[in-house]
Amino acid sequence: MNIKKTYPFVILLTVFVSMQACKSKKMAVQPNAVVETVKKEEPVKEKEPEPAPVEEKEEEPVVEKPNYNFKNILFEFDSGVLKTASYSVLDQIVREMKKDPSVKFTINGHASLEGSAEHNMALSVDRANAVKLYLVNAGISPDNLTAQGFGATKPVATNETEEGRSQNRRVEIKLSK
Numbered sequence: 077m078n079i080k081k082t083y084p085f086v087i088l089l090t091v092f093v094s095m096q097a098c099k100s101k102k103m104a105v106q107p108n109a110v111v112e113t114v115k116k117e118e119p120v121k122e123k124e125p126e127p128a129p130v131e132e133k134e135e136e137p138v139v140e141k142p143n144y145n146f147k148n149i150l151f152e153f154d155s156g157v158l159k160t161a162s163y164s165v166l167d168q169i170v171r172e173m174k175k176d177p178s179v180k181f182t183i184n185g186h187a188s189l190e191g192s193a194e195h196n197m198a199l200s201v202d203r204a205n206a207v208k209l210y211l212v213n214a215g216i217s218p219d220n221l222t223a224q225g226f227g228a229t230k231p232v233a234t235n236e237t238e239e240g241r242s243q244n245r246r247v248e249i250k251l252s253k
Contacts, residue, residue: 141175142172142173142175142176142179143172144172144179144181144250144251146165146169146172146248146249147165148232148243148246148247148248149162149165149166149203149207149246149247149249150162150242150243150245150246151203151245151246151247152245153188153190153241153242153245154190154191154199156199156202156203156205156206157206158206158207158210163210166207166210166211166214167214169211169249170211170214170215170216173211173216173220174215174216177217177220178220179220179251179252180219180220180221180222180251180252181220181221181222181249181250181251181252182221182222182223182224182249182250182251182252183204183207183208183211183221183222183223183224183247183248183249184204184224184225184226184230184247184248184249184250185199185200185201185202185203185204185205185207185223185224185225185226185246185247186200186203186225186226186227186228186230186231186232186244186245186246186247186248187199187200187203187225187227187228187244187245188228188231188235188240188241188242188244188245189228189231189235189241189244190235190241193227193228196227196228197225197226197227198225199225199227200225200226200227200228201223201224201225202225203225203245203246203247204223204224204225204247205223206247207223207247207249208221208223222252228244231244232244232246
């Protein structure tokens, strides 16, 4: 017997048997069969008195008070360009400012004692404006922000050391009065 000749026959036979097995069967139904539905009587339930309505107190939404004690934004020597490290501090400041869009702020730029008074004044104004621009670009109204520079006139640390000078190269954001 040649397998190549019997193979198609075996496949055909398998398909035929499978189709017969999947064929739906007819159910035998007796003619004139009567199906009776039995109704089960449910016991009568007495209505329970409804509980008295509970007065719901409307809770006032918890409004988190803004924290306007902002960290200073520090700058490199002789630079009015924001440090990348300042972005996260400024983003936190933006979140606080957005809690009450009616509040106004003053942005005070400062410089260390290095350089001339005129140069430090211009640099401190540039620093304040750089911070203001960042805040405005983040969605704070420019009408709520006033930028000003103080040069080296209001140091927070000594100008005798580099550490002190680096603390003086800053911008402070204060609540306007």
